[in-house]
Amino acid sequence: MESKSKSKSKDEDGKVYLVGAGPGDLGLVTLRAKECIEQADVIVYDHLANPEMLGWARDNAEIIYAGKKAGEHSLSQQEINALLAKKAREGKQIVRLKGGDPFVFGRGAEEAKAIVDAGIEFEIVPGITSAIAGPAYAGIPVTHRSENSHVTFFTGHEDPAKTESAIDYAALAKLGGTQVMLMGVERLEAITSEMLKQGVREDLPVALVRWATTGRQETLTGTLRNIAERALDRGFEPPAVAVFGEVVALRESLNWCEKRPLSGKRIVVTRTRKQASALSSKLRALGADVLELPTIRIEPPSDLRAFAELVQDAHTYDWIAFTSATGVEAFFEIFFKLYDDAREIGGVRIATIGPATAQRVKDFHLHVDLQPDEFVAEAVVREFRKQGDVENLRILLVRAEKARDVLPKELSTLGAIVDEAFAYRTVPETRDTTGARRQLLEQGADLITFTSSSTVENFLALGLPWPKGMQIASIGPITSKTARDCGLKIDIEARRHDIDGLLEAVREFFAAKDVSEQRS
Ligand code: SAH
Numbered sequence: 001m002e003s004k005s006k007s008k009s010k011d012e013d014g015k016v017y018l019v020g021a022g023p024g025d026l027g028l029v030t031l032r033a034k035e036c037i038e039q040a041d042v043i044v045y046d047h048l049a050n051p052e053m054l055g056w057a058r059d060n061a062e063i064i065y066a067g068k069k070a071g072e073h074s075l076s077q078q079e080i081n082a083l084l085a086k087k088a089r090e091g092k093q094i095v096r097l098k099g100g101d102p103f104v105f106g107r108g109a110e111e112a113k114a115i116v117d118a119g120i121e122f123e124i125v126p127g128i129t130s131a132i133a134g135p136a137y138a139g140i141p142v143t144h145r146s147e148n149s150h151v152t153f154f155t156g157h158e159d160p161a162k163t164e165s166a167i168d169y170a171a172l173a174k175l176g177g178t179q180v181m182l183m184g185v186e187r188l189e190a191i192t193s194e195m196l197k198q199g200v201r202e203d204l205p206v207a208l209v210r211w212a213t214t215g216r217q218e219t220l221t222g223t224l225r226n227i228a229e230r231a232l233d234r235g236f237e238p239p240a241v242a243v244f245g246e247v248v249a250l251r252e253s254l255n256w257c258e259k260r261p262l263s264g265k266r267i268v269v270t271r272t273r274k275q276a277s278a279l280s281s282k283l284r285a286l287g288a289d290v291l292e293l294p295t296i297r298i299e300p301p302s303d304l305r306a307f308a309e310l311v312q313d314a315h316t317y318d319w320i321a322f323t324s325a326t327g328v329e330a331f332f333e334i335f336f337k338l339y340d341d342a343r344e345i346g347g348v349r350i351a352t353i354g355p356a357t358a359q360r361v362k363d364f365h366l367h368v369d370l371q372p373d374e375f376v377a378e379a380v381v382r383e384f385r386k387q388g389d390v391e392n393l394r395i396l397l398v399r400a401e402k403a404r405d406v407l408p409k410e411l412s413t414l415g416a417i418v419d420e421a422f423a424y425r426t427v428p429e430t431r432d433t434t435g436a437r438r439q440l441l442e443q444g445a446d447l448i449t450f451t452s453s454s455t456v457e458n459f460l461a462l463g464l465p466w467p468k469g470m471q472i473a474s475i476g477p478i479t480s481k482t483a484r485d486c487g488l489k490i491d492i493e494a495r496r497h498d499i500d501g502l503l504e505a506v507r508e509f510f511a512a513k514d515v516s517e518q519r520s
Contacts (some may be wrong), residue, residue: 014092016084016115018108020101020127021049024214026284028128029053036125041092044083048099048239050214051434052292055273063433077107081114088120101129105155105182131180134212134241138219139255140248142178147246150177156184156191156242173198178245185240189228200224205248210240215266215289219258221248260287261507268440268448270295270455272429279449279499286507291445293436294429295458298326301401301422308334310396310421315346317396321380323353323407327398328360330423353380355498381410391415401425428458437464444468449502451475453482460486475502
């Protein structure tokens with residue numbers, strides 16, 4: 001995508017990027033797609049494009065849902081084409097985000113044609129299609145040297161009874177090999193009957209993979225004879241891909257994805273968008289369906305000048321104490337604006353709470369002199385005491401505005417001289433770019449994770465009805481207490497009060513639950 005710094009003449013047209021969003025898993029998006037999303041002025045996305053990736057968009061990007069989900073109001077194809085042309089004429093960079101690969105069914109080619117006809121520049125960013133990734137995530141390779149030498153993709157959207165049907169089922173039957181059908185799970189009965197009629201053997205293995213590559217993935221297997229009935233019994237709904245062929249049998253040994261420890265569990269992450277990613281990606285790697293619902297956002301402190309002055313004087317203190325990674329970042333952002341030499345920090349010693357905070361300090365190539373084992377403020381006071389006489393020590397405490405005030409108070413009681421540097425402010429996140437709140441309301445969740453008191457308070461402040469059966473995981477006793485004070489019940493509390501500790505506790509919780517469910 002063109003860089004913003006390049007000067008553009010006023011009447012210059014924009015450009016449309018027809019981008020494949022991949023099959024659903026956020027990790028299956030190309031680097032080019034991410035780059036395009038990050039730079040777009042306008043994003044027009046479909047029902048099948050994972051909305052989480054809208055979190056990569058610029059804050060002021062215009063985001064438009066084009067729908068395409070049955071029964072929901074959405075833009076018609078003509079309206080979409082017109083919209084793309086209109087926005088491009090305004091000189092905008094537009095990302096048209098489509099599920100899977102933009103040129104595999106789903107009308108990508110028609111949109112490209114309309115853009116060309118309108119005389120607008122465009123680019124295609126291919127994506128991983130669900131036709132291949134869907135089977136792969138169900139443990140089905142679309143080819144295998146000893147099973148087949150060709151793969152066919154076809155759409156089940158067509159009515160096979162239609163006389164002018166574009167799909168020649170007789171030819172398909174003769175061709176054999178692996179056949180992958182997109183769309184049309186609703187027509188499975190008619191399609192399988194037609195295949196049987198054309199002489200395909202009735203015990204041919206068939207698999208349906210629904211919401212493939214997402215945390216909601218489900219697979220149903222059967223034979224050409226019984227798959228339609230099974231799908232009906234199970235209420236197996238779209239979107240799904242169907243795989244017909246011998247390769248389906250390989251799933252028995254190759255199924256990997258549905259066996260992951262958090263597979264099928266939907267988990268809500270409430271941290272700020274930027275902080276969420278570490279927790280989210282680890283949960284996803286364990287198979288969870290993660291819903292990022294940021295409840296808070298980091299903003300500069302109300303008095304930035306006061307903060308900057310304290311940063312400037314940091315070298316005059318005996319200690320700097322950081323209580324969060326965000327505080328460390330805010331501190332050094334200002335520090336390196338004021339000074340161009342790291343040595344200006346002087347001989348000050350550094351204390352941190354929590355491993356993430358310490359890591360952030362180490363990222364700046366500075367040594368952490370004091371890091372209490374427990375990641376709560378009380379423990380810091382204890383550690384300072386251990387270090388000997390605290391009396392008259394000058395301590396600069398870098399923290400959020402309105403944080404709990406036990407730390408400065410206790411340190412002052414011990415005789416230290418404490419200055420508080422308010423580095424940032426957490427404010428409620430009012431935007432919902434990815435539609436996560438709507439998704440939570442519509443689809444519920446198994447678990448919500450709280451990583452600080454402010455995530456609890458701000459989640460409750462959203463006033464969303466509590467989804468049925470959604471359990472709670474807390475990072476530690478202080479967060480749990482806040483939650484209990486708000487009338488919530490804690491189901492999981494991390495023993496180690498950091499992200500890995502929380503992850504471990506969540507994992508153990510579901511493992512124990514699975515065992516008890518298997519017993520009953
Ligand atoms: N361009 C898309 C396909 C669009 S047509 C691609 O390359 O994947 C829409 C059909 O794609 C759906 O009806 C379904 O058959 C399939 N599909 C898309 N995403 C899917 C997913 N995550 N799981 C299962 N099927 C999916």
